[in-house]
Amino acid sequence: MKNEFQRLGDYHREDIDVALRSGSLEMELGPFSMRLEGREADIVDFLFDAYRDAPVRLKLGDVTDVAINVRPPNIIRKYIRRQVIADPGFIVPAVPLPPYLSPLAFEMGLNLAIALKCCRFTTFHSAVVGNERGAILISAHSGGGKSTLASALMVEGYRLFSDEFGLLDMETGMLHPYPRPVSLKEKSIDIVREFTGEKWLTKTFGGTPKGDIAYRRVRPSDIQLSKTPMAAKLILFPVFQEDTPPSVRELSKSETIMKLIPSSTNYHLLGTASFEALIKMVAGAQTFEITYGNTQDSLEITRDLAAKAGL
Amino acid sequence: MIRDWLKTIIGQAPMPENIAERAKMIEFADTHHVLGQMAVTWEGKTEGKLKEVLENGLLRTGFDHRMLRFEKDRITRALLGSGIAPILLKGGAYVAVGSKAAKGRRVSDIDIMVSEEQLDQTEGLLRAAGWEFDETTNNDYDIAYYRKYMHELPPLRHNKRQTVVDVHHHLLPRTSRIKLQSNLMLDAAMPLAGGKLKVLAPVDRFIHSAVHSFADGSFDTPARTLVELYYLLRDLSTEEQKNINIRAADVGATQPVATALWILADVLDDTVADTLLKASNAKPSGLIVRYALKQKLMHINKAYSAKTILLIRSHYLRMPWHLLLAHLLRKAIRNVRTLLKRADQEDS
Amino acid sequence: MSAGPYSEQTTWTADISKMLLQPSESVTIAFHKISGDTHILNFLSAATLKILAKGDENFATAFPKILDEIQMTEHDCPASLVKRTILELDELGLVIPVETKA
Structure with missing residues (x-):
C-alpha cells in the first residue's frame, strides 16, 4: 500500500481517526514534519475543519521534527470528567482542558514544541x-x-x-x-x-x-x-x-x-x-x-x- | 527495547529499521536528554529528516558548552586575587578536559567544589559578582541547613544571566552513610591550564559519577547516567581502568562503583565493566536496589514502584535515622527476587 | 558593580577575536561568541574596547589613549567616566583583567 502525502480532506474520516489514535499520523508543513497523536473526536473534527488542505500520511514515513500527543493528564481523567493536555515530550505547565477544547491544547502544544524543540x-x-x-x-x-x-x-x-x-x-x-x-x-x-x-x-x-x-x-x-x-x-x-x-x-x-x-x-x-x-x-x-x-x-x-x- | 535504544545511542547497535520504532527512540533520546550524545555518535552517518532532528541535539549541546565556558571564565573572574582554585565537577569538568563523556552532553548548572575553609570567601565573592540565592532558599535557616547537613550551598543564580552555580564543600552530604574519603580525591585533583580551576583525576571522575548516581542521588536521569558512565570508563587507559577497584576501596566507594560496573555490564553488555566487576571482590547494591534501578531504566516512564523504592533509598542513604525504612525494605526482598527474575526474562 | 575584585593597578584586556563587532549608524553592535550575548555599544564603549584590544592597560594608562581615540578632552570626558565604562564592559565579559586570561 502506498503511503504518500495527500490532502487531509481527501482521506476518510475513519482513516484519520485510526492513524491519530495509533500516533502514526504525519503532517508536513514548510520545513517541519509532525507526528500527531490523540483520541479525541474533537481533534479529528478540527483537523478536517482547519487543516483540510494540509498534506498528511497515515503511517510515519520518517522520524519527525516534533511529536504531539493530546492525552488525559492522568489515568483518572481518562474516565472521570475527562480532561486533556497536549504532551510534546517534555514537561510543560499545561492547563488541562475539557475534551471539546482539545483542538486548542493541540494548537498550543504544537506551538510550544516548534518553539522549543526546533533549533535549525x-x-x-x-x-x-x-x-x-x-x-x-x-x-x-x-x-x-x-x-x-x-x-x-x-x-x-x-x-x-x-x-x-x-x-x-x-x-x-x-x-x-x-x-x-x-x-x-x-x-x-x-x-x-x-x-x-x-x-x-x-x-x-x-x-x-x-x-x-x-x-x-x-x-x-x-x-x-x-x-x-x-x-x-x-x-x-x-x-x-x-x-x-x-x-x-x-x-x-x-x-x-x-x-x-x-x-x-x-x-x-x-x-x-x-x-x-x-x-x-x-x-x-x-x-x-x-x-x-x-x-x-x-x-x-x-x-x-x-x-x-x-x- | 530501551536496552537496544541505549546501545544505539552509544553506537553499539544499529539504527532501528522500523520507522515507528525509530521515531519512538528519537523521542526517548530527546526526552531523556541524550539526543546530543546520539547525534555525535551518528554524525555523518545519517541523512534527511533523521539528520535534521539529530542536529537539534547538537545545536542545544553547542549552546550548553559555550555557556559553560563563559561561566567558567566568569567564576575565575569573580575569584580574582583570592587564590581559590575551585574544582569543576561533573559536566563542567568533562567539557573542560574534552572527555568522551562531554561530547554531546547537555549541561545546565555548573558544579564547583571548594574546601570548607574557602567556602565563606567563595560565597562572598560570587555574591559580590551578582550571584544570588533564590528567594526560597535565601533565609538563615536554609543557608545554615545546607551548610550543616548537605554537601553544597543552595543554588546561586546570577541576577543578569540566570545561570546557576552549585558550590559544593563536600562530595556527599555530611549525613550520608557512605563515608567517602573526599580528601584523597581532592588531593589528587589536577589543575587546568592557567591554574585557576581544577578537575578530579580521570579515575576519580568515574568514581564520583558512580557515587553521585548510586550513593547520593536517586538515579534521577537513568539514561543520561548510564551513557555518562559508559564514556567516562572509556576515557581511561587500560592501566587506569585496572586501578578503579583499588581506588574505589581507598576512597570508600566500593559499593557504588560496583553498582555502576554492574549496570553497565548488565544493560549495555559492557565487557570492560564486566571484566572489572569480576576482578573485584566488591558486591554491587543488594537485589532490591538493583531491581529498582533496572526497573527505573527499563520502564523509564512508568516505574512508579521502583521510583518509590529509590526515593526512600536516597533518603535512607542521606539520613541515618531512616534505617527503619531500610529494614522494611529488606522484608520485601523475597518477592523481589522473583520479580527480578521475571524482569530478566522479559528483557531477553 | 563589577564582575569581580579590581584595583587601580588592574590591567585590562579585550579579546576581540571572541567578538563580532558591527558598526551601525552611531553605535556598534557587539556580539560575544562565547556568551552569545548581543550588546549595543556607544562611541565611548566602542573606543574603550578598541584600545584594550590593542594592548593591556590599567585605568590611568588607558585614559589618554581613549581620549585620543574619541577626539575629546578630559573636560568633556572625565577619567571617572572612562573607569565606569571599563567596569561596565568587565561586567559584560567584554573586557577582563589580564590575570584571568585562560
Missing part, C-alpha cells in the same frame, strides 16, 4: 506574510494585533507564512513559511470574518481560558508555496492603542535587533550563526513601529510602507 531556524514570535518580491515580518505580543493584520494582508494578496513564527534560515537569512491556521481571539474573529468571509473561518470555541477563539484556515496556495522562503523587506512592530490616530516611526537597525532578540525563543541558544543571520535580515529590511487604533488604519499604513519597501 532562529525562531521569532511573529507573524509573517509575503509575496513574490519579499516578506513582511510582524513582531508583536499576543493581542498586539499581528494575527488580525496578517489575515487582512492575506486578503490583500499576500501569502501566509505563519501567524506565530518567523523562521529565520541561518545560512541564507531568509524567512521560511510554516502555514498553520491563524489563531483569532475575541473581537478579532468578527473583524476577520467581515473582510475574509465566513467560508475561511473555523467554528468558534467558546469559554476558553482566553475567551472566544476561532481559526482562519490556511489556503491551498499558502501550502503549495510553503517550501519557498523569502527575504524580509519590511519589519513591523504594531502597537494597538484604542482611539489613537495612526502614526509611524522608523527604527534604527540596532533598535530593531534589540527589539527582535527578546521575541526569539532560541536566538541565544544558536549563537553566532543566528546573530549573523539576524544582521543580514535586518540589513535588507526597513523597520517601523506602527501605532494604530483600528485594523483599517494598520492596513493602510502597511500598504503604504510595503509599497515604499518595494513589495
Whole structure:
C-alpha cells in the first residue's frame, strides 16, 4: 500500500481517526514534519475543519521534527470528567482542558514544541506574510494585533507564512513559511470574518481560558508555496492603542535587533550563526513601529510602507 | 527495547529499521536528554529528516558548552586575587578536559567544589559578582541547613544571566552513610591550564559519577547516567581502568562503583565493566536496589514502584535515622527476587 | 558593580577575536561568541574596547589613549567616566583583567 502525502480532506474520516489514535499520523508543513497523536473526536473534527488542505500520511514515513500527543493528564481523567493536555515530550505547565477544547491544547502544544524543540531556524514570535518580491515580518505580543493584520494582508494578496513564527534560515537569512491556521481571539474573529468571509473561518470555541477563539484556515496556495522562503523587506512592530490616530516611526537597525532578540525563543541558544543571520535580515529590511487604533488604519499604513519597501 | 535504544545511542547497535520504532527512540533520546550524545555518535552517518532532528541535539549541546565556558571564565573572574582554585565537577569538568563523556552532553548548572575553609570567601565573592540565592532558599535557616547537613550551598543564580552555580564543600552530604574519603580525591585533583580551576583525576571522575548516581542521588536521569558512565570508563587507559577497584576501596566507594560496573555490564553488555566487576571482590547494591534501578531504566516512564523504592533509598542513604525504612525494605526482598527474575526474562 | 575584585593597578584586556563587532549608524553592535550575548555599544564603549584590544592597560594608562581615540578632552570626558565604562564592559565579559586570561 502506498503511503504518500495527500490532502487531509481527501482521506476518510475513519482513516484519520485510526492513524491519530495509533500516533502514526504525519503532517508536513514548510520545513517541519509532525507526528500527531490523540483520541479525541474533537481533534479529528478540527483537523478536517482547519487543516483540510494540509498534506498528511497515515503511517510515519520518517522520524519527525516534533511529536504531539493530546492525552488525559492522568489515568483518572481518562474516565472521570475527562480532561486533556497536549504532551510534546517534555514537561510543560499545561492547563488541562475539557475534551471539546482539545483542538486548542493541540494548537498550543504544537506551538510550544516548534518553539522549543526546533533549533535549525532562529525562531521569532511573529507573524509573517509575503509575496513574490519579499516578506513582511510582524513582531508583536499576543493581542498586539499581528494575527488580525496578517489575515487582512492575506486578503490583500499576500501569502501566509505563519501567524506565530518567523523562521529565520541561518545560512541564507531568509524567512521560511510554516502555514498553520491563524489563531483569532475575541473581537478579532468578527473583524476577520467581515473582510475574509465566513467560508475561511473555523467554528468558534467558546469559554476558553482566553475567551472566544476561532481559526482562519490556511489556503491551498499558502501550502503549495510553503517550501519557498523569502527575504524580509519590511519589519513591523504594531502597537494597538484604542482611539489613537495612526502614526509611524522608523527604527534604527540596532533598535530593531534589540527589539527582535527578546521575541526569539532560541536566538541565544544558536549563537553566532543566528546573530549573523539576524544582521543580514535586518540589513535588507526597513523597520517601523506602527501605532494604530483600528485594523483599517494598520492596513493602510502597511500598504503604504510595503509599497515604499518595494513589495 | 530501551536496552537496544541505549546501545544505539552509544553506537553499539544499529539504527532501528522500523520507522515507528525509530521515531519512538528519537523521542526517548530527546526526552531523556541524550539526543546530543546520539547525534555525535551518528554524525555523518545519517541523512534527511533523521539528520535534521539529530542536529537539534547538537545545536542545544553547542549552546550548553559555550555557556559553560563563559561561566567558567566568569567564576575565575569573580575569584580574582583570592587564590581559590575551585574544582569543576561533573559536566563542567568533562567539557573542560574534552572527555568522551562531554561530547554531546547537555549541561545546565555548573558544579564547583571548594574546601570548607574557602567556602565563606567563595560565597562572598560570587555574591559580590551578582550571584544570588533564590528567594526560597535565601533565609538563615536554609543557608545554615545546607551548610550543616548537605554537601553544597543552595543554588546561586546570577541576577543578569540566570545561570546557576552549585558550590559544593563536600562530595556527599555530611549525613550520608557512605563515608567517602573526599580528601584523597581532592588531593589528587589536577589543575587546568592557567591554574585557576581544577578537575578530579580521570579515575576519580568515574568514581564520583558512580557515587553521585548510586550513593547520593536517586538515579534521577537513568539514561543520561548510564551513557555518562559508559564514556567516562572509556576515557581511561587500560592501566587506569585496572586501578578503579583499588581506588574505589581507598576512597570508600566500593559499593557504588560496583553498582555502576554492574549496570553497565548488565544493560549495555559492557565487557570492560564486566571484566572489572569480576576482578573485584566488591558486591554491587543488594537485589532490591538493583531491581529498582533496572526497573527505573527499563520502564523509564512508568516505574512508579521502583521510583518509590529509590526515593526512600536516597533518603535512607542521606539520613541515618531512616534505617527503619531500610529494614522494611529488606522484608520485601523475597518477592523481589522473583520479580527480578521475571524482569530478566522479559528483557531477553 | 563589577564582575569581580579590581584595583587601580588592574590591567585590562579585550579579546576581540571572541567578538563580532558591527558598526551601525552611531553605535556598534557587539556580539560575544562565547556568551552569545548581543550588546549595543556607544562611541565611548566602542573606543574603550578598541584600545584594550590593542594592548593591556590599567585605568590611568588607558585614559589618554581613549581620549585620543574619541577626539575629546578630559573636560568633556572625565577619567571617572572612562573607569565606569571599563567596569561596565568587565561586567559584560567584554573586557577582563589580564590575570584571568585562560
